Amino acid sequence: MPSPTPVLAVENITKTYGIRTILDGVSLSINRGEIKVLIGPSGAGKSTLLQSINFLIQPDSGTVALEGQTINPHDKKALCAYRQQVGMIFQDFNLFDHLTALGNVEIGLIRVKHMIKNEARDRAVTELERVGLKQHTAHYPAQLSGGQKQRVSIARALAMEPKVMLLDEPTSALDPELIGEVHSVISKLGEAGMTMMLATHQIGFARHLAHEMIFMENGRIVEQGPPDVILDGAARQRTREFCSRISGAGEKR
């Protein structure tokens, strides 16, 4: 089987804070249309990995390549251009508090993509419609529920037409009854063929969504493979222990 150029290839990323090693030589790649889910205990480095891929955290060493092009994080212009093509979803949404839902989606279109105002508005409305928030375009973040905020942030990322999306525990800050609406938006994205890398503790959701699951611990990838294999018959005992513990807890959440 000929291997196509991966959309995103991460090579040997390390990150240490003082004497603590957060990422210890992580490599992975993701092909077009693929969905990879990162699981593992808190502090395993999932969040740091996702933020390092976008250079929101500067890794100590290692490379990131988008469609075969290695990114030079010190070239500010190239970095901005790269980040446009990588959508990032945060645990705590990080909507711009001074802008409406519409403004949050528009700002990237106007300031980064230099679209004219009307075009940007139409595009933003379309994106908000896609995540089911057509009625809330004029609302400020303070007027939205957690689930709605996360959907706005997904619309904000989608508007930039990313080639890949990085989702950092998108539902972990949400009340249980609001998780479903965000999951369904992410599922729809997956069905539409979006390439995604997702960190989550929601094992049930991950099993249904993922093409591949990656188990991380202590800043390393311990094991990876199809969800059924990882969840039901992992080769390593640590993975099995973690999966059985989290799926028990996961269903209750």
Added chain:
Amino acid sequence: MTELVYIGEEVLPALLRGLWISLILILPSSVLGFAAGVLVGALRVYGAAGFRWLANAYVLIFRGFPLIIQLYIWYFGLPRIGIYMSPYGASVMGFVLCSAAYHSEYIRGALLSIRHGQMLAAQSIGLNRLQTVLYVIMPQAFRRALPGCGNEIIYLIKYSSLAYMVTCIELTGEGKILASASFKYIEVFMIIGAIYLGMVSIATWLLSMLENHLTIPGFERYRT
């Protein structure tokens, strides 16, 4: 009758002249003071270590010295090392430098109150550093700093009366001259007090209009 003539021919023109000087002291000083305060505040938060130290030292001194002493240093002190300034120039410089220090406190607090995630989100959609500051950080910081900075401008209106002490004859100065000549201290200073009350009330009203205009959900708690 003579009373009315006195008021019409001497008091009114003098007070108008004084009011005009007060206004051209207050307006540029508050605008420049605010602008400099934003700069100093930003330096104290985002500046390199050396700049940050300098800016902090500046604020410590200019908030610590009474304004009247600062004015005396500019007007009576600097000539001793060969720098001469007009009463008006010394006053404006004194007001700008002092109020910038106070403004910077509010700006600094507002900048620090903006969560790190706002910056991460801005970077993640490809905004560069300048765009992030201009379109994400400043609009939020400005709203949070506005009540404090507004108060500072109100203070400046009142403290502009100190310009008289360095012989810049503004409203209070004209009043003092009039009253010393006629001994009608109560009448003259009641009128002058009323004019300051008017200026302060108008400024308060304008600032609250601005706040109302800029208030959006999620930023209400910063209002006083």
Added chain:
Amino acid sequence: MSQGMTAIQEGFWYLLEGAWVNLIVVVGALIFGFLLGLPLALGQVYGGKILRRVFAVYVWFFRGIPLLVFLFLFYFGLVAWLDINLSAFTVAVIVLGLISAAYQSQTLRGALLSIPEGQMKAARALGMSDFQAIFRVILPQSIRLSIPGWSNEYAILLKDSAVTYALGVSELMSRTNHVASRTYQHLYLYITAGILFMILTYAGTRLMGMLQKRLTVPGYTR
């Protein structure tokens, strides 16, 4: 430079005495301002409609006019008109106190309003009168909350007290002028005076901080 140093050395005790005068003026004004500000605050929170209105006008009036204008109005105007014998020092304390009362009442008012309604209800439920509830329950809590405000008020009053030199109060600023006009070392002397003011501000706010610590009860850590 050396001439400046000599001027400062010669006048140092004279200047220090002046700083003492500033301190007395400020402490006097703070106390007077509190005694007047407290009823102003209580009236604004618990008073009837008319009382609230009158007190609000007081606050508006004393916060809207410059200190220097008040000083001239009281010292050269009112004192002469009433034909009473008040020293510049006394007028300075009174004027600063009247202005400070307006500001202190605002701080206290905020503190009173921030006490949860349940406290008042609980006090009434114990059978306290409204008066008792306010003085035994609400005020002790609000006073603690207003200490940072006083610390701030002290710093402002201290700097403002330099303006009383316009009436000839023999405080630090006016003594600095005396020494300066004798020695022609204006720059050094004003800087020295400024530093003395800074030290007094720092010492005072530290003292307030210690007071706050002593009065702290668990749950009031702010």
